[in-house]
Amino acid sequence: MLKTYRTIRNLNYSVGVKLPNGKKRYVEFTGGTRYPRVIMPYFMTGDERMQKALENSPSFNVSFILEKERENIVDAPNAPDDGLEEKPFPNVNGAKDFFKSEPHKIAVSKLATKAAIISQGKALGFDVKFEND
Secondary structure (H helix, E strand, C coil), X not given: CEEEEEECCCCCEEEEEECCCCCEEEEEEECCECCCCCECCEEEECCHXXXXXXXXXXXXXXXXXXXXXXXXXXXXXXXXXXXXXXXXXXXXXXXXXXHHCCCCCXXXXXXXXXXXXXXXXXXXXXXXXXXXX
16 A cells, blocks of 8 residues: 655655664655645655554654555565665765755765765665666
């Protein structure tokens, strides 16, 4: 089941959640805009562990809500279950901007190559993908 969560008031919002395995993950809500009309940022996931963690968060229904649910259209038959959240970026600079900002604050010197970005992403629980690969 694919679920979409949307922030209620903030155009820039991230929340830390604790997964059932005890690891803490940060979820960043993206896609918001103020012009030409206000569209609040959202986060989509099909990972049931992440969904449970989000819905058990104290911020659920306070700072963000469950906007909609839908059945997964395609289920990858041999997808590895490594617990990493897929995080796509248009390019290396987009990934650098994400990881050097709040809440991650990784030094740019540690994000010099694609391999370094992917490694830092895995350490934070992200499966980093680039659109041009």
